[in-house]
Amino acid sequence: MAPISVHSELLSPNYKDYIEGGLLRRMSKILRMSVACAKDSLQQAKLDQPDSIVVGTGLGCLQDTEKFLNTFLTVEGLLPPTSFIQSTHNTIAGQISLSIGNHGYNMTHTQNTLSFEHALIDTELLLQESDYQVLVGAADEHIDFLDQVKTELDLVLPVALTSGASFFVATRDRGDAARGQIVGIEAFGMVENIHDRIGSFLDEHKISATSLDLVLFAGADIAVCETVLASLTQAGVREDQILDYLSYSGIYPTSSAFALHLALDQFKLNTSYRYILVCNCLNRNNLGLILVESVEA
Amino acid sequence: MSVRITGIGLVSAIGLNCQANLLSLRTGKAGIAPLRNLSDREGLLVGEVKLRNEELVSRLNVTDHISRTSLLGLMAAREAWNDMPHHSSLKAGIISSTSVGGMDRSEIFYRDYLNQGNPDYGLLLTHDSGNTTERIAAALGITGYINTLSTACSSGVNAMMLGARLLQQGKLDRVLVGGVDALTRFTINGFRSLMIYDEAWCRPFDETRTGLNLGEGAGFLLLENEKSIAISGNKTLCYVNGYANAADAYHQTASSPDGKGATLAIEQAISRSGLGKDQISYINAHGTGTKNNDLSESVALKNIFGDNVPKFSSTKPFTGHTLAAAGAIEAVFSVLSIQHNLIYPNLNFQTPIEETGLIPVTE
Structure with a gap:
């Protein structure tokens, strides 16, 4: 694995392997990354349905948030609702539950840089309660506008602003597939x-x-x-x-x-x-x- | 080990504290009125908190680089916390919830940004939802467990549930839980784009309902365990006995026609409490006034209670739909309901929904 540089690009799987084409077209980067990662981790754990789905996100669905801001500030008359629908933070956990038909506990934590840690703490509680398997993860997406904000606010950062999603299956009992x-x-x-x-x-x-x-x-x-x-x-x-x-x-x-x-x-x-x-x-x-x-x- | 509710705080279109809200509920004084604080969409019916940001800033004695969401939240959080001193042997925390975060400031920035003016990038520093909670925590001196949930309209009750679970497992001794959302152009335009914004006053559970009116506000509740009340001396107002969360997994915005998610959650919450269904004396329903929600919710109530649905009502015609704050505000209404032996009227109801025939309490 090489450190990221100015030439780095986001590594993306072939999303069609995980998400149906029609749905994929409407999905922003953060939703694609999250649903694909979630499905991949469930496959690795050989699990169809987790008891719960817990997600952390610092800034949520920025691409659709920006899109809807643009829409309602510039368009007169009837507005297309898709970007509004997909702008809320809970769209990530919601899309995962929809994509696998999961009716369990579904939660979204958003505490900036600690959003994932809070999702993990919730997962720990769930496994102490009645759950056996929890799908837990985190995602955030980069939009170009963030780089402009960084410049305007004179933020000095050691490396580039990027996107990422990581999902895990956490279980109460240590199974054969346990990685840590x-x-x-x-x-x-x-x-x-x-x-x-x-x-x-x-x-x-x-x-x-x-x-x-x-x-x-x-x-x-x-x-x-x-x-x-x-x-x-x-x-x-x-x-x-x-x-x-x-x-x-x-x-x-x-x-x-x-x-x-x-x-x-x-x-x-x-x-x-x-x-x-x-x-x-x-x-x-x-x-x-x-x-x-x-x-x- | 029981989870006690020992403090409550409210800000809504019908009052700036619990007492004022209770008076409005008792006298049937609704807070839905034409929009004033946001320049566009003037005249749209909303449940607005009748204070401008400047007035909130001076009342709360904070700096003005803060979102309206934080201001409303701090007002309710302070009432619930009630100047309780911190104690080094007690683990304290806060769980707030919001769907818009600091969007009230971000959308002002973005308008100026699109107009090629000289936008104030500093307005974006309060954008993230976590920041709205950090500002409330800082004002109350809470450090450590500071968390924010964002699950749209279920956020406020999810915060309450998470707080109760953290107390049950001994992770915290006292935790302030709640929800807050300010009215924004973003959400007003969003719900209008979904074609579920009623231009008239909302009519939950009525056959002629056509949508919701947005509102704003905050609700907070202080949860404590035995160890904490031994030190605080706070009186127990109510207990949190049952809670559950389940995904409907039907559609991104619409509820299922069979009320699956709601049915699962209600069933599990009652089961956890150990109470019988016939012991529930009142349901403060979500009842937004949209065709879809009220039907799905009515079906869920019938799934659980059959022909013996307890007395129920929606208080949305008083406050408007306050999104992430809704569950928290209505949880405080429910505490007040138990304390004062009151059931609130479902305003604007005339004709039952044809498919379910349920009749809410109207007086």
Whole structure:
């Protein structure tokens, strides 16, 4: 896998393998990505119907939101409703449930950079309650307008703004197909002391920083990056064990879902790995932590 | 372990706090009136909160770089939280919900942007739905679990359900839950494009109904566990005993003719509560006034209750359809209903829906 560059393009599957042609034509990028990922992960888990569908999205269906803004601000008279219908955040989880005919719990979390972590916390609750299998994922889409906003607001970002969708099947019992186990999730809004928060999270799960094999880190604010990197290295994590996942995913609010996928792939590549921490500081006021354990261990 | 409701807060077209809302409900004073705060579509019937943004900003004593959605939400959230001090041994959180987020400011930006003027990009900083909740959390001093749900018209009750589940599993000790949406050109034009916006006053559950009137507002409820009330000393107003969420999986915007999703959710919620169906004394229905919703919902009620449908009514003719806030506002109405032993009239009802024949409470 190569880091993204200015020449990078969004990797897309052959959507027709997952979505019927007529439906596909009406779907925006975020809906295509999400429905295809959701179906692919269900196929991998050999599951027809999950008990629940839980989605996180930071900015939702931007393409259709922009389209409907354009429509009602410029068109007189009767307006076509499709872009309005598809502009709401819950369209993603809704389209997944429609595409597989699922009548279970259906939820959409939208807490900017912590949207995916909140979806995972909900999933954890569901599996503690009565669910056995939950489809959980996250998606955000890039529109060109975002680059203009970035320039106008003088936002300095380390890598490009991009799109992404990642879906997972989370189960109560560890099946043969299990790729990893989530040990702990934290979504902390308005965080004041990131160093202490990471420390207490690891303590709570009885893991020392030295037993982390890899830390997948994201940060856009230089001061925050320095704080976190200093606190991790002081706690015994080697610098070469810290990987900036944004250089592979690009920036979008739910890129920590990409990092979870990357963590699961790392377990496959490095069978000696036991613990990977996803440390999401993309927004300096929000701290997201996902601790994943290898199923081989 | 029980989940207690210990605080409630409301802002709607019929009042700026719970007491004012209750008075309007008791006296049959509806809030649907011609649109004033948004320049275009003047005269359209809406359930508008009768305060301009400047008035909200000064009443709430906040900066003005904030969306109307956050302002309305903060007003109701403050009433429900009621100056409760924070306590280091208690885990507190907030779950709000919204469908428009900061669209009230984004659409002003976008109009100027299209007009090639000099648009204020700063207006976009409040666009994301999560921001609307962060602003409320910051004003109340809540850190940690800060979350926003967005599931259209079911958002407010979903926030309540998630809050109850977090308390049940000991993840939190106290959580403010609710929903908020401001009126926007985006949603007004959206519902008009769907051809379900009634130019006249909405008539839920009536055979002649032709659509909804949009409204705006917020509802918040404070949920606490035993540990939390031991410290807060708050009085328990009600308990949350049952809840459920199910997908209809029928159509993106339309409800199924057999009411499948609603039937599943109602059935599971009652079953979880351990109550008998005959113990339900009142249903505050969704009853938007659209042909499709009211029929599907009526079918669901008949699926569950057969010929013994409890007393029910829709309060939408009072407030308008407040989208993500609707479930939260109506949950607070339901708490007030239990507290004051009141059932609210379904205004504008005359003729039952032919297919189902259900008659809501009208007085």
